[in-house]
Amino acid sequence: MIIYDWPTGPYPARVRIALAEKALQSRVRFVSVNLWKGEHKTPSFLAKNYSGTLPVLQLDDGTLIAECTAITEYLDALDGPPTLTGLTARDKGLIHMMSKRAELELLDAISVYFHHATPGLGPEVEIYQNPEWGFRQRDKALRGMRYFDSVLKAQPFVAGEVFSMADITVIGGLIFAGLVDLPVPADCEALQAWYAGMQERPSVKNRVTMSQPAEACV
Amino acid sequence: MIIYDWPTGPYPARVRIALAEKALQSRVRFVSVNLWKGEHKTPSFLAKNYSGTLPVLQLDDGTLIAECTAITEYLDALDGPPTLTGLTARDKGLIHMMSKRAELELLDAISVYFHHATPGLGPEVEIYQNPEWGFRQRDKALRGMRYFDSVLKAQPFVAGEVFSMADITVIGGLIFAGLVDLPVPADCEALQAWYAGMQERPSVKNRVTMSQPAEACV
Numbered sequence: 001m002i003i004y005d006w007p008t009g010p011y012p013a014r015v016r017i018a019l020a021e022k023a024l025q026s027r028v029r030f031v032s033v034n035l036w037k038g039e040h041k042t043p044s045f046l047a048k049n050y051s052g053t054l055p056v057l058q059l060d061d062g063t064l065i066a067e068c069t070a071i072t073e074y075l076d077a078l079d080g081p082p083t084l085t086g087l088t089a090r091d092k093g094l095i096h097m098m099s100k101r102a103e104l105e106l107l108d109a110i111s112v113y114f115h116h117a118t119p120g121l122g123p124e125v126e127i128y129q130n131p132e133w134g135f136r137q138r139d140k141a142l143r144g145m146r147y148f149d150s151v152l153k154a155q156p157f158v159a160g161e162v163f164s165m166a167d168i169t170v171i172g173g174l175i176f177a178g179l180v181d182l183p184v185p186a187d188c189e190a191l192q193a194w195y196a197g198m199q200e201r202p203s204v205k206n207r208v209t210m211s212q213p214a215e216a217c218v
Numbered sequence: 219m220i221i222y223d224w225p226t227g228p229y230p231a232r233v234r235i236a237l238a239e240k241a242l243q244s245r246v247r248f249v250s251v252n253l254w255k256g257e258h259k260t261p262s263f264l265a266k267n268y269s270g271t272l273p274v275l276q277l278d279d280g281t282l283i284a285e286c287t288a289i290t291e292y293l294d295a296l297d298g299p300p301t302l303t304g305l306t307a308r309d310k311g312l313i314h315m316m317s318k319r320a321e322l323e324l325l326d327a328i329s330v331y332f333h334h335a336t337p338g339l340g341p342e343v344e345i346y347q348n349p350e351w352g353f354r355q356r357d358k359a360l361r362g363m364r365y366f367d368s369v370l371k372a373q374p375f376v377a378g379e380v381f382s383m384a385d386i387t388v389i390g391g392l393i394f395a396g397l398v399d400l401p402v403p404a405d406c407e408a409l410q411a412w413y414a415g416m417q418e419r420p421s422v423k424n425r426v427t428m429s430q431p432a433e434a435c436v
Binding site: 050051065066067069070071073075077078086089092094095096100105130132133147 | 268275277283285288291293296304306307311313314318346348350351
């Protein structure tokens with residue numbers, strides 16, 4: 001399998017963490033797509049993923065799977081524990097809900113802030129910006145941090161008692177928050193303690209170097 | 219089980235169609251949340267779903283599951299065919315990718331257009347609007363229609379050879395497009411032909427009346 005991604009990207013991190021949690025790294029070859037040069041917006045990449053986002057998984061038969069949740073579903077349905085997307089109907093529902101909520105209220109909101117209310121990937125890539133919308137999304141993400149703090153006050157992981165895809169999505173959000181200097185508020189102690197624990201996981205700690213030596217880390 | 223929704227809503231439609239495809243209607247009781255009165259933004263509803271969106275599924279043990287994809291995952295993991303979210307790893311990946319793409323490029327884009335560049339749900343509900351962003355999203359949705367037209371030129375259903383959650387998400391998008399008078403371009407013949415077929419499905423045709431007599435269709 002091939003993963004098209006960029007080693008330090010927050011969305012690529014979600015799939016890199018899932019791969020490591022599933023111990024599937026050795027079955028994947030990484031190909032870098034340089035976000036800072038806008039390579040994800042070129043016609044040749046858009047032919048791989050209409051939405052122009054990273055990461056994209058390419059199966060050995062050429063099938064292309066974009067979107068982190070979809071890639072995680074694919075990887076999780078391959079053989080072997082742990083399960084990241086749930087085994088029972090209830091767990092599947094809760095994990096998908098919390099992962100989607102982490103996108104809406106945190107990760108995607110920070111992404112919009114980055115691309116619309118900061119220089120983002122630079123003037124050649126950010127050809128349209130809507131700063132007012134970007135700042136609204138920043139504020140939404142800060143509220144989202146408080147929401148996830150309240151969740152983690154009541155349970156050890158984002159979707160309940162076990163580590164799941166939902167934790168990975170919140171980790172992606174906090175990785176992005178770090179890149180745009182949007183710190184977790186000091187009083188969000190449960191979220192901070194949870195994140196400190198997450199950063200100790202090998203899957204999280206080693207995600208950027210996972211692909212070294214990468215074939216085209218431009 | 220209880221479904222909190224609004225009978226004519228495009229997102230509620232996704233879960234109503236999934237319920238009917240799975241023949242699970244009789245196991246659900248519908249409770250109306252009046253979008254036009256902003257009941258989905260009240261503190262009591264936000265306690266059920268932090269994001270303030272419909273629909274929400276409540277299980278008999280009180281567990282609350284929001285987000286259409288999550289609810290569909292839950293329903294699909296209950297017993298019985300047909301499968302809406304895929305059986306193999308590849309199918310799961312492709313269905314989740316195409317469903318997410320249908321949100322990003324069509325349904326969610328039209329939703330933003332509706333809430334930001336039209337009167338939406340009215341001045342008491344739409345307390346902040348960003349028309350410029352709304353019109354951008356309208357144009358994105360029109361491009362999305364052309365993309366799904368190209369997909370459906372090559373295969374009978376959105377994620378391949380069988381009906382799936384991805385079809386339901388595109389149906390939700392075109393239901394919303396109809397509500398905001400954003401017709402499918404005339405030259406999108408494959409998308410139009412596919413949608414005509416979808417509208418003949420009982421799950422799609424009868425979705426609004428599914429909950430009659432509803433207990434609180436305000």
